[in-house]
Amino acid sequence: MTDASHLVALLTVLVLAAFVGFEVISKVPTTLHTPLMSATNAIHGVVIVGAIVVVAELFHAPVHGPALAVLAIVAVALGSINVFGGFAVTERMLQMFKRKERPK
Amino acid sequence: MTGTATAFALLDLLAIALFITGLHFLNAPPTARFGNRLAMVGMLIALVVVLVGTLNAGWWTIAIGIVAGGLIGIVAAALVKMTAMPQMVALYNGAGGGAAALVSTVELAVVHQKAAALDPVVAVSLVLSAMIGAISFAGSLVAFAKLQELMTGRPVTYPGQQGVNAIVALAIALLLAFFIARLGAVPTWEYPGLVLASLIFGVLFVLPIGGADMPVVISLLNSATGVAVAITGIELSSTLLITGGALVGASGTILTVAMSKAMNRSLTNVLFGAFGSAGGAEPAAASGAQQNVRSVSVDDVAAMLAYASKVMVVPGYGMAVAQAQHSVKALADQLEKRGVTVLYAIHPVAGRMPGHMNVLLAEANVPYEALLDLDDANAQFPTTDVSLVIGANDVTNPAARNVKSSPIYGMPILDVDKAANVVVLKRSMRSGFAGIENPLYELPNCSMLFGDAKASVDALTAAVKEL
Numbered sequence: 342m343t344d345a346s347h348l349v350a351l352l353t354v355l356v357l358a359a360f361v362g363f364e365v366i367s368k369v370p371t372t373l374h375t376p377l378m379s380a381t382n383a384i385h386g387v388v389i390v391g392a393i394v395v396v397a398e399l400f401h402a403p404v405h406g407p408a409l410a411v412l413a414i415v416a417v418a419l420g421s422i423n424v425f426g427g428f429a430v431t432e433r434m435l436q437m438f439k440r441k442e443r444p445k
Numbered sequence: 446m447t448g449t450a451t452a453f454a455l456l457d458l459l460a461i462a463l464f465i466t467g468l469h470f471l472n473a474p475p476t477a478r479f480g481n482r483l484a485m486v487g488m489l490i491a492l493v494v495v496l497v498g499t500l501n502a503g504w505w506t507i508a509i510g511i512v513a514g515g516l517i518g519i520v521a522a523a524l525v526k527m528t529a530m531p532q533m534v535a536l537y538n539g540a541g542g543g544a545a546a547l548v549s550t551v552e553l554a555v556v557h558q559k560a561a562a563l564d565p566v567v568a569v570s571l572v573l574s575a576m577i578g579a580i581s582f583a584g585s586l587v588a589f590a591k592l593q594e595l596m597t598g599r600p601v602t603y604p605g606q607q608g609v610n611a612i613v614a615l616a617i618a619l620l621l622a623f624f625i626a627r628l629g630a631v632p633t634w635e636y637p638g639l640v641l642a643s644l645i646f647g648v649l650f651v652l653p654i655g656g657a658d659m660p661v662v663i664s665l666l667n668s669a670t671g672v673a674v675a676i677t678g679i680e681l682s683s684t685l686l687i688t689g690g691a692l693v694g695a696s697g698t699i700l701t702v703a704m705s706k707a708m709n710r711s712l713t714n715v716l717f718g719a720f721g722s723a724g725g726a727e728p729a730a731a732s733g734a735q736q737n738v739r740s741v742s743v744d745d746v747a748a749m750l751a752y753a754s755k756v757m758v759v760p761g762y763g764m765a766v767a768q769a770q771h772s773v774k775a776l777a778d779q780l781e782k783r784g785v786t787v788l789y790a791i792h793p794v795a796g797r798m799p800g801h802m803n804v805l806l807a808e809a810n811v812p813y814e815a816l817l818d819l820d821d822a823n824a825q826f827p828t829t830d831v832s833l834v835i836g837a838n839d840v841t842n843p844a845a846r847n848v849k850s851s852p853i854y855g856m857p858i859l860d861v862d863k864a865a866n867v868v869v870l871k872r873s874m875r876s877g878f879a880g881i882e883n884p885l886y887e888l889p890n891c892s893m894l895f896g897d898a899k900a901s902v903d904a905l906t907a908a909v910k911e912l
Contacts (some may be wrong), residue, residue, distance in 0.1 A: 348566050351679050351687060352488025358675075358688040361465055362695025366473045371793055371818050374700060374800030377471050379534050380481055381696050382667055385541045387510075387689035388674045389487065389547045390495045391681050396506050397499035397557045409554050416508045417848055418545035422521075423541040424492075428485050429522035430533060435478040437527075437807040440814065 376434045383427025389420025456494045463487030464689060468696070474813050486751065491685055514540075522692040527808040530763045531663060531798040532592035535585045538667050542581030545673040546640065549575035552680060553636060563628050567680050572624055572636065574676035576617070576643040581669040585676075588662055591651070592797055593707025598656030602778040610649055617642045654716065657762075657839070661704040661715045669696025700799050707793035707819075709845075711854040712842015736874065736882060741892040743901070746868050747908030750776075753830035755786045759861055760802050761795050763872070767898035774809035776906040783909070788815055790822030790859050792840035799859065823860045834859035834869040836898045841869075842883045852881060867891040870901045 369377050396413045464487045470480025499507065525533045530716055549571045556567060583703070590596045620642060624635040653661050675690025677683075702764065705712045750756055758777070764770060777787040789811065793803045826832065834841055837859075844851040845858045862865050862885055867888060872892060885891055893903055 343907075344566070345665060347682070348679075351682065351684070354684050355675055355679070355687050355691050359695040362468075364693040365468045365472075366693075366696035366699050370472070370474075371800055372474060372659040372792065372803045372813050372816055373477055374576055375530065375534075375798055376477060376481070376697070376800070377468075377665060378700060378799060379537070380468070380471055380484060381671070381713070381736045382486070382534055382537050382541070383532070384468075384689050385539075385545075385667075385671045385674045387464075387491060387686055388541055388544045388548060388677060389514045389587055390491050391447055391674075391677050391683060391686050392510070392544055393492075393495045393499055393507050393550050393896075394681060394683070395551045395555065397502035399551060400503035400506075401817060402555050402558050404447050408844035413551045414506050416551065417507055417510025418514035418517075418554055419540040419544035419547065421511045421581065421765075422518040423537050423544065424518070426513040426518025426522045426533075426537045426540075428481065429519045430525065430530070430537070431481050431524060432478070432485075433805070434527075434804050435481055436475045436532070437533075437804070438477065438813055439807070439810060440475070440757040440812055442707060 358417055359432045361422045372438075376438075379427055379434065383424055383431060386420055386424030389417060389424055390435050394418035446852065450658060453494050453498055454690040455469045456490055457683075460487040460494075460685060461688045463490070464565050465549060465694060465851050470536055480541065487856075490629055491579065502803055505695055526768075527770075527805055528768055529593070530804060531600065531796070531801060532589045534798065535588040535592060536669050537587065537665070538663070539582045540587030540671040542578040542585060542666070544578070545670065545677050546575045546577050546578030546582060546643075548677055549578065549680065552642070565625075565628055568628050570680040571624065574638075574641060574673045574680060575640055576621075577669055579640050579643035580650070581666050581673060582648040583660070584651045584669075585647075587648050587651040588659065588666065591656060593661060598837040601652040602653040606653060610646075613642060613646050613649060617646065618745075625682070649718070653766060657794070658708075658715050660794050660799050660801070661701055661708075663798050664697050664700035664704060665712075668694050671697055682818070704799055705795055707831040707851075707857065717827075733870065736887055738874070738886045739892045741868070741894055743908050745891075745902045746894055747833055747905050747912060748867060749855045749868065750785065750905065751909050751912045753785055755778075755788070755825070755829050756780060756831045756833055756866060757825060757829045757861070758787065759832055759834045759837050759859055760789065760791070760806070761837025761840060762797060762801075763795055763870075763898050764839075765801065765836070767804055767836065769835060769899040769902050770805040770809040770811075772899050772902040772906065773807060774806070776812055776902050776909065777811070779906050780786050780908045788817055788822070788824075788825060788829075790819075790861075792819060792837070792859055794839055795837060811827065816860065819857055819859065823863075826860045826863040829864035832864040832867045834861055834867065835907065836870065836873075838883055839881070841885055841890075842881070843885055844881065844883070848884075860886065862888055865890065871895060871898060 463483050467480045467484030470476040591598050621641045659828045673695025678686025791802045841861045844854045845856045
């Protein structure tokens, strides 16, 4: 694949995903806006995958200073906060959404 | 592609499908939890794939990062109070933006060791994701500080603000031009300069936005991090990151637009209007004459509620501040025991993030069927006996309907005044966030019950019990 067609393929994925995002989300009722926001928040935590890839690249690089390694660890940690915290908090909120009262 | 690489790519595709299906199931309360779980499984698959793929490279570094971050995230999620949810989401969002910016920074260094001249696509996407990530990171931290009340929630304005913002924006544009013009050389000062300028821009851009506009800001920042992650995906050629980021970018944009519409203001006005600053130094100064209002006692209100057939509770940020949601539910239980129908009218921008009130009432075990959105609630007000306004102000202001000179003219409001009686629970006669008087309070069918929202509601519950 040439560089140009590779870029076009990536941009195609980007645009299609954005349309899917518009379609899927426009149906969510206002009641669920907060959980929706924190769930999407957790999904952009997928950047952690990028952080891990970069750590691996750094490891294979011929030379790298400790500063870059620290930045990479922090990137993984921030991504991890985003993913785990985001999903945990969404789960906690959704547990509270109940149809009717349960007898106590 | 080798067999393993193909398998990994297919598993990533599965993770993408799970993200989309998960978001789809989030569109109805009964299936929302299932949707969240699906997205979690997708993320787990994505993590396992990348970890297996990088097993022989710096695994301890990765492990430290994941475990430390995961622990912080999960513990914070378990401890946070529901009323503090907006600032928690802001923090997680800032973490994501910061991660995107750092990934791009490290990637830039790695790419440079391989080749002196940068591939233009990689270089531009690197620098864009670093900039947007840095803006989102800094902006989220300021939003957090405002919501946590580490600093004033009111818009921060100063003379020459537009000029300062313009200079920073110009600096970013110039640095970007230099960066692109010198792609062949090793970037020394342009890149750090861009990241620094973006951080400053993130701070400056959230500073003049007031607390009541936070629902818009938080969803906008969420969207921005999504875009940063998608661009990071382009630089790393990862469809997983592109898809995940684009989904969030798109959904965040929808929410942002929905919130602006609910306030009948353009996004530009929300971001740059410094709404609610009331001319800067003197916020919410009572401009006109003293309003003539009728103050009532707890017992009067209790009797009114107890003998009503339909009561509409209208919660606002004041309910969140007073942590009154459980007390409200207790009062509703007492009323329902007496055969009173209790419903809740939720304005789209009540609170500090989209859907804030719904989450608080859900925490207090209020069934979600009792929560009405703007249109449904307004259809019910004419047949409602009592509108009980708890800590909401601007979203009930009838001036939005007919006073053309009012700053909130045209904003869709809850027609609480159409009910037979209106009772407003309020701490004092201070005006709402927008700093404007609410003529609702002077209407003949409106009475005021002054005091802390939680204390007032508790007193009402006790009084209803005695009747």
